[in-house]
Amino acid sequence: MEIDPLIFRLSIFILSIFVGYYVVWSVTPSLHTPLMSVTNAISSVIIVGAIIAGLSGDSNNVFNTSSIFGFLAIALAAINIFGGFLVTQRMLAMYKKKKKDK
Amino acid sequence: MISANLSAIFYLVSGVLFILALRGLSSPETSRQGNFFGILGMIIAIAVTFLSTGNFSSGFIFVLCFILAGGSIGAFIAYKIPMTAMPELVAGFHSLVGLAAVFVAISAFLNPEAFNLGTVGNIKLGSLIEMSIGAAVGAITFSGSVIAFLKLQGIMSGSPITFKGQHFINALILISIVILIYLLCLTQSSNLFWILLAVSFLIGFLLIIPIGGADMPVVISMLNSYSGWAAAGIGFTLENTALIITGALVGSSGAILSYIMCKGMNRSFFNVILGGFGATEETSINSNKEQRPVKSGNADDAAFLMKNASSVIIVPGYGMAVAQAQHALREMVDTLKKNDIKVSYAIHPVAGRMPGHMNVLLAEANVPYDEVFELEEINNDFANADVAFVIGANDVTNPVAKTDPQSPIYGMPVLDVEKCKSVLFVKRSLSPGYAGIDNDLFYKENTLMLFADAKKMTEDITKNL
Numbered sequence: 369m370e371i372d373p374l375i376f377r378l379s380i381f382i383l384s385i386f387v388g389y390y391v392v393w394s395v396t397p398s399l400h401t402p403l404m405s406v407t408n409a410i411s412s413v414i415i416v417g418a419i420i421a422g423l424s425g426d427s428n429n430v431f432n433t434s435s436i437f438g439f440l441a442i443a444l445a446a447i448n449i450f451g452g453f454l455v456t457q458r459m460l461a462m463y464k465k466k467k468k469d470k
Numbered sequence: 471m472i473s474a475n476l477s478a479i480f481y482l483v484s485g486v487l488f489i490l491a492l493r494g495l496s497s498p499e500t501s502r503q504g505n506f507f508g509i510l511g512m513i514i515a516i517a518v519t520f521l522s523t524g525n526f527s528s529g530f531i532f533v534l535c536f537i538l539a540g541g542s543i544g545a546f547i548a549y550k551i552p553m554t555a556m557p558e559l560v561a562g563f564h565s566l567v568g569l570a571a572v573f574v575a576i577s578a579f580l581n582p583e584a585f586n587l588g589t590v591g592n593i594k595l596g597s598l599i600e601m602s603i604g605a606a607v608g609a610i611t612f613s614g615s616v617i618a619f620l621k622l623q624g625i626m627s628g629s630p631i632t633f634k635g636q637h638f639i640n641a642l643i644l645i646s647i648v649i650l651i652y653l654l655c656l657t658q659s660s661n662l663f664w665i666l667l668a669v670s671f672l673i674g675f676l677l678i679i680p681i682g683g684a685d686m687p688v689v690i691s692m693l694n695s696y697s698g699w700a701a702a703g704i705g706f707t708l709e710n711t712a713l714i715i716t717g718a719l720v721g722s723s724g725a726i727l728s729y730i731m732c733k734g735m736n737r738s739f740f741n742v743i744l745g746g747f748g749a750t751e752e753t754s755i756n757s758n759k760e761q762r763p764v765k766s767g768n769a770d771d772a773a774f775l776m777k778n779a780s781s782v783i784i785v786p787g788y789g790m791a792v793a794q795a796q797h798a799l800r801e802m803v804d805t806l807k808k809n810d811i812k813v814s815y816a817i818h819p820v821a822g823r824m825p826g827h828m829n830v831l832l833a834e835a836n837v838p839y840d841e842v843f844e845l846e847e848i849n850n851d852f853a854n855a856d857v858a859f860v861i862g863a864n865d866v867t868n869p870v871a872k873t874d875p876q877s878p879i880y881g882m883p884v885l886d887v888e889k890c891k892s893v894l895f896v897k898r899s900l901s902p903g904y905a906g907i908d909n910d911l912f913y914k915e916n917t918l919m920l921f922a923d924a925k926k927m928t929e930d931i932t933k934n935l
Contacts, residue, residue, distance in 0.1 A: 372855075373709070374596055374706075377705075377706060377709065377714055379517075379713070380711060380714050380715060380718075381702060381705075381706070381714050381715075381717075381718050382718075384485070384717075384718030384719055385721065386722075387489055387718075387719070387765065388489075388492070388694060388718055388719035388720075388721070388722035388723055388768035389722045389726065391489060391493050392492060392719075392720070392722060392723040392726045392727075393494045393726060394493070394496045394529045394760060395479055395492065395495045395496055395500040395877035395928065396495070396496060396497060396498070397730075397819065397825070397826060397829070397844050398498070398781065398817075398826060398829035398833075398839055398842060398844075399498065399501060399829070400561075400727060400730075400824075400825035400826030400829070401556055401824060401825060401826035401827060401829065401830045402495060402501065402505075402826070403492070403495050403723065403727070403825075403826070404690065404691070404694055404724075404727070404824065404826075405480075405556075405559075405560055405563070406491060406492070406495070406504075406505060406508055406562050407492070407694060407698070407719070407721045407723050407724070408560060408563045408564065408567065408694070408697070408718045408720075409508060409512070409569050410488045410491060410508055410512065410716050410719070410720065411697050411698055411701045411716055411717065411720040412512075412566075412567055412570065413484070413488070413512060413515050413701070413712050413713055413716050414571055414574060414580060414700075414701050414704055414705075414713060415519075415537075415568050415570070416481075416515055416516065416518075416519040416708070416710055416712065416713065417574040417577075417578070417585075417704050417707075417708045417710070417713070418570060418573065418577075419516070419519045419520070419523070419533055420519065420523060420572050420584060420585060420708070421573075421574055421578065421581070421584065421585075421830045422529060422532065422536070423523050423527075423529045423530065423533060423584075424577070424581050424583075424584030424585075424607075430527075430528050430529045430532055432581070433580055433581075434576075434577045434578075434580040434581030434584065434654065435529070435577070435581075437573040437574070437576045437577040437580070438571050438573070438574070438577045439532060439533070439536050441569075441570040441571075441573035441574050441577070442533060442536040442540065443536045443537075443539055443540035443543075444536055444540065444566045444567075444569055444570040444573070445540065445566070445567070445570045446536065446537045446538075446539070446540025446541045447540040447541070447543050447544035447547070447563075447566055448544060448563050448566050448567055448570070448663070449512055449540075449541070449544065450501045450540070450541040450542075450543075450544030450545045450548065451543075451544030451545065451547045451548045451559075451563060452544070452548075452563060453505060453508060453509050453512070453548075454544070454545055454549065455547075455548040455550035455551065456508075457502070457505055458549070458779070459553070459655050459830055459833070460498070460501045460502050460505060460554075461499040461502070461552075461829070462833040462834050462836075463833045463839050464833070464836065464838055464839070465498075465838050465839065465840055466840050466841065468617075469538060
């Protein structure tokens with residue numbers, strides 16, 4: 369009997385939880401706020417689903433009920449992607465070491 | 471158009487890049503590179519999606535337009551937002567992830583052919599389960615984050631809103647969500663799908679309203695986690711590895727942060743989620759209100775004490791963020807350092823309204839991160855320090871947590887501020903902190919209360935130094 373592909377995806381999912389567990393424990397506490405903003409940005413990779421939904425209409429009819437929800441989701445996810453990565457960048461640029469005394 | 475296998479490999483690459491993005495945050499030096507990996511992963515994921523659909527018709531133009539529109543709004547917010555507003559911003563962003571997940575799920579439900587999930591009214595069972603879980607979690611994330619946002623913004627009162635039978639109603643709704651998903655899978659009825667969404671929005675709202683302001687670090691982390699699980703649910707529906715990996719990463723990241731925050735308060739996760747601190751303790755506080763003498767001083771006294779110190783530890787809290795005192799504080803510290811006084815900062819895990827909140831504010835004020843220490847790193851140093859300068863913190867310094875088993879905060883790890891030779895406590899009044907209990911530190915021999923706005927007091931001290 370063949371294995372359902374769902375099982376493979378489930379394996380990836382479970383293993384990723386463990387990867388996430390160990391990676392996140394090694395994040396230094398002083399960077400917990402950037403951690404939240406960057407996880408925010410990357411979870412917006414949900415935009416790939418939104419794009420598929422947005423492109424589901426045919427060329428005569430770009431906007432149907434399904435694709436409109438797709439387009440809305442694209443805009444929301446894009447706010448998050450740009451906002452999340454840029455604000456993280458802005459925060460990380462502020463973390464500086466002590467200046468060496470001359 | 472690229473093959474499904476090739477695009478799956480690219481999605482895997484982008485998932486790995488996201489792991490590296492989080493990995494980079496293990497130290498400030500590697501963090502910027504990490505963020506770059508994250509951006510790269512995102513670009514790959516989006517590009518591959520375009521290539522694999524191979525649809526460059528008029529719809530494609532609209533997709534680009536919406537990306538640009540959303541992107542410019544996001545970029546604008548990212549550049550304009552003041553650092554003190556980070557908790558609100560993160561809560562707001564979580565709500566958007568949640569809503570995007572809901573919209574994708576709706577779209578897939580209305581047009582399953584586009585996602586290869588079957589036909590309307592006949593969606594594959596597995597996909598339907600994944601889709602409805604993703605949609606429900608997304609909806610909870612959305613409404614919960616909106617409430618968290620409103621509370622943090624001060625539009626909604628930060629105090630817990632509780633009513634009789636709250637837990638019972640919540641439990642009932644959660645059970646009904648499970649039943650709705652089950653029925654939805656049996657009947658494929660679109661009405662049930664809409665009801666499921668409505669009920670999930672409602673429970674997200676109800677879950678967050680009983681949680682008070684200072685528990686926000688837990689709430690934000692928890693919603694962070696939910697937004698990840700929602701993304702993973704959608705990832706299963708779309709059979710997309712990048713989404714599954716990311717969802718799992720974000721989900722476990724948020725869960726760990728909630729755990730760290732709960733531990734910082736010595737409370738169980740359920741205790742926080744089930745609502746307000748003060749609620750059960752109210753009677754004991756009121757009976758305990760005898761007048762005790764406090765020593766209060768002014769900026770001049772504080773400056774005198776600090777000038778004669780050889781080491782000073784600064785304990786910032788949410789009050790510093792409210793008063794926007796971080797820049798004034800750093801100026802004061804600069805003056806101290808010119809007088810050869812050793813200064814370090816002590817950060818309690820739950821100081822502020824989100825994990826790492828104080829660290830970001832200090833970084834914004836150009837405080838080097840190697841002068842900033844976590845609770846375990848610095849707690850032994852208080853005994854050797856001359857002055858502790860508490861600015862905007864309260865409950866996290868309360869020695870009662872170590873001495874009085876009756877106290878609601880007993881067992882919570884606290885900063886051993888009272889071990890310092892003298893304590894300067896900047897506060898507007900003697901009112902108790904979030905936990906609703908008196909701080910014993912106010913009445914200690916070696917404590918000098920400085921009643922003023924944190925920013926103004928810090929500026930005055932600098933003038934007197």
